[in-house]
Amino acid sequence: MNVLTLTNITKFYGRIQALNNVSFTVPEGSVFGILGPNGSGKTTMLGIIMDILKATSGNFTIYGKPASAEIRKQIGTLLETPNFYHYLSAERNLAIAAEIKGKGFDDIDNALRKVNLYERKASKFSTYSLGMKQRLAIASCLLGNPDILIFDEPTNGLDPVGIAEIRELIKKLASEGKTIIMASHMLDEVEKVCTHVAILKTGNLITAGNVDEVLVNEDVVEIAAGDMQKLETVLHTLNGYSSMRKTNNAFQLLYANGTSSLEDVNRICFNNGIVLNHLQLKKKSLETKFLELTNN
Amino acid sequence: MILFLLSLFGINYITYYIWSHTTSNAPAQAQAFIGEPPFQFPYVWKTITYWSGFLLFIPGLLIIISVTNEYSFKTHRQNIIDGLSRTQFIMIKIILTIIISLISTIAVFLIALMFGISEGGGSISFDNVEYIAYFFIQAVTYSAIGLLFSLLFKRSGISIGVFFLFVAVLERMVSAITNHYIDGVGDYFPLRASSNLIPFPFFKNAVKMITKEPNIPYLLIASGIYLLAYYFICKRKFETDDL
Numbered sequence: 307m308n309v310l311t312l313t314n315i316t317k318f319y320g321r322i323q324a325l326n327n328v329s330f331t332v333p334e335g336s337v338f339g340i341l342g343p344n345g346s347g348k349t350t351m352l353g354i355i356m357d358i359l360k361a362t363s364g365n366f367t368i369y370g371k372p373a374s375a376e377i378r379k380q381i382g383t384l385l386e387t388p389n390f391y392h393y394l395s396a397e398r399n400l401a402i403a404a405e406i407k408g409k410g411f412d413d414i415d416n417a418l419r420k421v422n423l424y425e426r427k428a429s430k431f432s433t434y435s436l437g438m439k440q441r442l443a444i445a446s447c448l449l450g451n452p453d454i455l456i457f458d459e460p461t462n463g464l465d466p467v468g469i470a471e472i473r474e475l476i477k478k479l480a481s482e483g484k485t486i487i488m489a490s491h492m493l494d495e496v497e498k499v500c501t502h503v504a505i506l507k508t509g510n511l512i513t514a515g516n517v518d519e520v521l522v523n524e525d526v527v528e529i530a531a532g533d534m535q536k537l538e539t540v541l542h543t544l545n546g547y548s549s550m551r552k553t554n555n556a557f558q559l560l561y562a563n564g565t566s567s568l569e570d571v572n573r574i575c576f577n578n579g580i581v582l583n584h585l586q587l588k589k590k591s592l593e594t595k596f597l598e599l600t601n602n
Numbered sequence: 603m604i605l606f607l608l609s610l611f612g613i614n615y616i617t618y619y620i621w622s623h624t625t626s627n628a629p630a631q632a633q634a635f636i637g638e639p640p641f642q643f644p645y646v647w648k649t650i651t652y653w654s655g656f657l658l659f660i661p662g663l664l665i666i667i668s669v670t671n672e673y674s675f676k677t678h679r680q681n682i683i684d685g686l687s688r689t690q691f692i693m694i695k696i697i698l699t700i701i702i703s704l705i706s707t708i709a710v711f712l713i714a715l716m717f718g719i720s721e722g723g724g725s726i727s728f729d730n731v732e733y734i735a736y737f738f739i740q741a742v743t744y745s746a747i748g749l750l751f752s753l754l755f756k757r758s759g760i761s762i763g764v765f766f767l768f769v770a771v772l773e774r775m776v777s778a779i780t781n782h783y784i785d786g787v788g789d790y791f792p793l794r795a796s797s798n799l800i801p802f803p804f805f806k807n808a809v810k811m812i813t814k815e816p817n818i819p820y821l822l823i824a825s826g827i828y829l830l831a832y833y834f835i836c837k838r839k840f841e842t843d844d845l
Contacts, residue, residue, distance in 0.1 A: 379685030389680035
C-alpha cells in the first residue's frame with residue numbers, strides 16, 4: 307500500500323514556478339529521501355502535503371484518501387524550521403502539540419528523553435540553541451508514536467554527534483516499520499538511511515525510485531597514453547563499458563558497478579601496441595552522480 | 603477544543619494581563635474626564651459604555667498581537683501541521699474576538715453597576731441597559747477589524763500601525779467627508795455604525811439641538827452586516843492562502 311501518492315502537483319508563487327507536474331509514490335515502510343539543491347521545491351512539496359501551502363494544480367492522497375486534519379494528526383512533521391512559542395517552555399510547547407494531535411501528555415517526557423532534552427524541559431524555547439530547537443522539533447514529531455514521519459532537513463544545525471544520533475534514530479524508526487519521508491540536500495545522509503529517493507531540480511522531478519536504482523554507483527576507469535588517437539581507436543574495440551567520454555588529457559570508461567577490470571584494459575592496450583601512462587579506477591561518488599543528475 | 607482554548611489562554615496570559623490592567627484603569631480615566639451625575643442610574647449605562655468605547659482599540663490590539671504572534675513564530679503553520687484544520691484555527695481566533703469582547707463587556711457592565719450603585723445611593727435600575735449590548739457589538743467590531751488587519755498584513759508593526767490610523771484618523775476622516783457631501787451616509791461606515799449606537803452622553807439637551815438621534819435599527823443592521831463581512835473575509839482568506 308502506498309502511503310503517499312502525488313499526482314501532477316504544480317505550484318506557482320506568482321510567476322515563479324516552484325513545482326512542475328511532480329508525481330511519485332511513497333511505499334509503506336520505506337525511508338523516502340527527497341534530494342535536491344537549495345530552492346528545488348522540496349519544502350514547497352512537503353508544505354503542500356501538510357496543507358500549509360495550496361497547490362496550484364494537481365492532487366495527492368495519503369493512504370489512498372485525500373488529506374485532512376485527521377490524517378495530519380497521525381503524521382509527525384518537522385518542516386523547515388522548528389516553529390514553537392518562544393516564550394513557553396519545551397514542555398508546554400509539546401503539550402500544545404500533543405493537545406492538537408489529541409494524544410496524551412504521557413508521551414512528552416519520553417519524546418524529550420529520546421532527543422536528550424529532558425534536563426532542559428522547563429527552559430523557555432527562546433533560550434535554546436539552534437541544535438536544541440531542532441531536537442525539540444524532532445521530539446514533537448515523535449509525540450503519539452505516528453506511523454508516518456516527515457523530516458525536512460532533520461540534521462540542520464546539529465553538531466556531528468547530534469547528526470549521528472538523529473541518523474540512528476531514523477534508522478531505528480525505520481526498523482520499527484514506520485514510513486519516513488525526508489527532504490535533504492545532504493547526500494550522505496540520504497545514502498546512509500534511505501531506501502527510496504526522489505530527486506528534484508528547480509521544481510522538476512528528475513527521477514524517483516529505489517535508492518539502488520537511482521543512485522547506482524559506477525566504476526570509472528581513467529586511461530591515458532602518449533598517443534591519444536591510437537588509444538581512442540583501440541578503446542572503441544573494447545566492450546563491457548556503458549559509455550566513454552574524453553576529458554582534457556584522458557579517456558574515461560564507465561562500467562557498471564564492480565564489472566571493470568584494469569588488467570584487461572591494460573592487456574588489450576599493450577597487445578595493441580599502446581603503452582599507457584595513466585590507468586586508474588575511480589569510484590564515482592554519490593555527489594558526482596547527484597551533480598550529474600541535477601545538471602542535465 | 604475547550605482544552606485548546608485553555609492553552610490559548612495560557613499562551614495569551616501576558617496579553618490578558620495587560621488587558622485587565624488597562625480596563626481596570628478605565629473607571630479612573632472615565633472619572634477624570636467627567637465626574638458628573640450621568641453616573642447615576644439609568645444614565646450610567648450610557649455614560650460608561652460611551653467612555654469605555656474609547657478604550658476599545660485595546661481588544662483590537664490584543665487580537666492583533668495574538669494573531670501576528672502566530673505569524674511571527676510561524677506557529678499557525680505548526681498548528682496546522684500538527685493537525686488543526688485551517689477552519690478550526692480561524693474559528694478559534696474568531697471565537698477569541700468574541701470572548702475578548704464578552705470579557706470587556708462584562709467588565710464594563712460591572713464598572714457601570716459599581717458607579718451606579720455608589721453614585722445613586724443603593725438603588726439599581728436596568729433602564730437603558732441595552733447600551734451594554736451596543737457596547738458588545740462595538741467591541742466585537744473593533745476586535746474583528748483587528749483580526750482582519752492582522753490576517754491582511756501578517757506583521758504586528760504594520761497591522762497595529764494601520765489599525766490605529768484607521769481607528770483614530772482615516773475612518774473618521776472619510777466618514778466626515780462623506781457626511782459633508784451625502785448627509786448621514788458617513789454615519790454608517792464600519793466603525794461609525796457601531797460607535798454611533800452610543801451617542802454622546804452629556805449635555806443631553808444641547809446635543810439634541812445640534813445632532814440628530816441615531817437610527818438604532820439601521821445602525822444595528824449595518825453593524826451586523828459589517829461583522830459578517832469581516833468574519834467571512836477572514837475565514838476565506840485563512841482557508842485559501844499559503845500560510
